[in-house]
Amino acid sequence: KIHREIRDDEGFMVRHFAGAVCYQTGQFIDKNNDALHANLEGLVQESNNPFLQSLFASSTLSATKGKLNFISVGSKFKSQLAELMEKLRSTGTNFVRCIKPNDKMVDHLIDGGSILSQLQCSGMASVLELMQQGFPSRAPFQQLYDMYRQRLPPKLARLDPRIFSKALFRAVGVNEGDYKFGVSKVFFRPGKFAEFDAIMHSDPENLKKMIEKVQKYLTTLHWKQSIWCALSVIKLKNKILYRRENLITIQKNVRMHLSKVKHRPRFMGIKKINSLKTILKEMEKLAEQIKKDNALCISDAQKLRSEFDFAIKRIRNDENIKAAEINDIYNSLVKAANTQMDSLKKKADAERSAEAEKQRLAKLQIEMERVKSAKDKEERAKLEDEQIKKQKIEIELRRKAEEEIHKNDIFLSEEEIEKAALAEAKFREQMEQERRDHELALRLAQETNSFVEDISNTYTKRSTNTEQLSSKYDLSKWKYSELRDTINTSCDIELLEACRVEFHRRLKVYHAWKAKNKKRTYMDENERVPRSIMDSGKFYELQFIRINFLNF
Template sequence: MQIPRKSKLKVHRELLNNQGILIRHFAGAVCYKTDNFLEKNNDALHASLESAISGSRNQLIQAFFADSSTGQRKPGAGRLNFISLGSKFRTQLSTLLEKLYSTVSYTCQNALRLVDWASGTSFIRCIKPNSHMVAREFEGSSCLSQLQCSGMTDVLSVMEQGFPSRTHFAELYNLYKGKMSAKLARLEPRVFCKLLFKALGLSDADFKFGTTRVFFRPGKFAEFDQLLQSDPAHLAALVQQVQRWLIRYRWKLAIYGALEVIMLKNKILWKRAMYVRIQKHMRGYLVRKRQSHQVKAMMHTQSMLKQLSYMAKAYQQMKSHVGKTGLAEVDTVGRKIQAFRLEMIQDRYAGHKHVATVRAKCEALQQEIIRSQEQLRKATELDRNAQQQARIAAQQAQMQREKLEAEEKAARQASQERHMREEIEKRRREEQDQFKMRQQQMMNAMPPRPDDELAHSRTAYQ
């Protein structure tokens, strides 16, 4: 009672450990008080009432209470060893039903079982009406929630819309096999019931077959029983229908069996093909796993060869002697890699090499590739320096040539200018000389005048 004390209800918190019990149901916790539990649940009859009932004139009531009227008790029975009214009624009702079952027909037995089931003596569903612990008060939402949690609403819905009537195959078989021929009576109970329903023309929606029982829609079991209780002529026609349906049923079974055999054969062939495919993939996986180091080595060497091809192109573009030397070294490393690849291919068929050996050879080849790359880097640097020096020398030579050409051009130009000046000066002198000669000739041709003679003398003096 530690948990109820944490409850919100004051009634739960005030209870002592010996005053109640707590049962946690799916819909909530329920506290049951143990005070006066025996007094509240004691339905034993008072002695005076029991004697009055035993004195009844009704023989059935006298038979019910015959043992109580004798006053005999079992030896060793204690003070609390009494038989309540409810337990006595259930015991007597069970005894009566057993006697009736042994004396009536199967239909009547089903009716009695239905009455026994409807009486509710073997099933009680308890719900908590309210949370205030008061009488005659129901909380609708709480009650509905409890019924939904217990699945009662679903059960009622299924019973209303589904198949409330049900019975075992063996019971139907034992009830109606006497009305059928010996050939039909030898069938299995399940097949017998199926043939019977099909022959009577019942729809598949009116009944459903379970594992051990058959379920009927409401009212369909009564129709089925009424058809079987008809006149002998109709029953003989019904037997003929059952036999014809049995023939069709067996023929369909034969067809379905042949189809199943064909499907089974195809399935076996398909499985065989799948087994082969699985083996193929598994063997390939195992081979790849066993030779994975060789595959990785082949891929690694392939990348090495690609690197060597790039290095060879770089050496071929060099114009110095370093390119030829490096190209020869690259060719040597490439032949080593090709020899290792050929060895790996031959080992694929000859046997399995150790992983460490293959890894060591790959590392050695990788080191040679690294050394070749370092040599290529140095050779590229030397070739670049040589090309740069050659380019500088060519530029200097070009500049020297251009300088000489400029000087020659300047000297030529100066010589031409000097020659032109000399020519010009020579022509000017010649023109002056010619002018003087013409002037002299003109003066000689004219008579001299005094003034002219004086001027001529002055000019000559100057």
């Protein structure tokens, strides 16, 4: 951390057991520079290379005289460093541990106890124990190949160092757990490399058997490699086909994406313009509802529809059209549609308001006529009430006068009594004649085995039919002219019978009113019916001989 700011070209670091030591290389060459001869410096200054001339342009010739005759500090340091690196490379050492041989600082004097104590304190014993658990011995493939190449036949000597090492270990019979292959080296457990070296330097017979095993292993290895090569080729072919399919899929998706990017603005523009056609339909409906200038409104809507179709056709045919241009077309169409829609709505609202005003005036006129007719009806009702009151007053005065007159007419005249007696005798004769006819009909029925209705049943049935017809038809509100026309024109038997019953009822009511309100005097000469008969008609029905159509 202290020397973190120093760059690689400004120094280097040596890591000791006590810590790292940093050496700065600034002005190192200048302080330990070798002497350069003046003739060589002049020769360099006369060079055609401008860079070399600039390096030695400011140097002084007097300062470097006589230095080539001595060994410089830089050359000595360089030679010692090269010797150390060569020793480290040859021994395969990975680290250097500095040990103090004695406390007296005397050369070639070794104190064993002090050295052992330093090794234990520095952790070397623990390191060695740890190395026994791993693979402390190691050797590069090329080094092994160079060590035993001279003892092998030419066929095996041409092998690759890694394959040679693998085949050699298999042939020698070294357990696979005693060694491991790295990228460029092979690692051995403690003591296994010595055993391997002893086997390799054994007698020729053993070496011959080992070569045969190596050849057998190589043959097996070549066969397995061939099989694996064939399988790898098949796998590679399948992989190529799979990648080709995926490549087609990727191309398809990329083309689809590019097509989307290219044609999406056009598609969305056409979609938005088609969505505006709903406004066109509303405009056409409004144009049909408008009565004034209907043809002009419909033609304007059709023109706008043709503009929509032309814009869609243009966007669909032009592949190079831009999104901004499509948006401008859409905005112009929206503006035109909204403008025309607003004008149509204003016309429709104006027509609706005019129609509403017209209806209001018509309703007002009808209301005025109704009020006028109601007033006229009230006035007529008042006039009728006044007339009815006048008539009632006149009738009341007449009735009082008739009552006064009737008080004096107590007795009937003899002529009226005689006429009533004759009418009664005539009625009895008629009844007697009907009884005899009925008896004759009964005799004839006994002879012919037929049936004849009883005369009493006939009268009873006539009265019953009369009640039924009166309950079925309500003719109390009919006028005399309607009854007359119905009797003369209708073919309905029940309706005719009901008309007859209603006519008799009204006739009785009329005669009763007339008998009540007429003067109590003798009968006038112009009366057609005697008073006795009229009085008897108040209490029972007069019998008329007629054909009973209901019995047929």
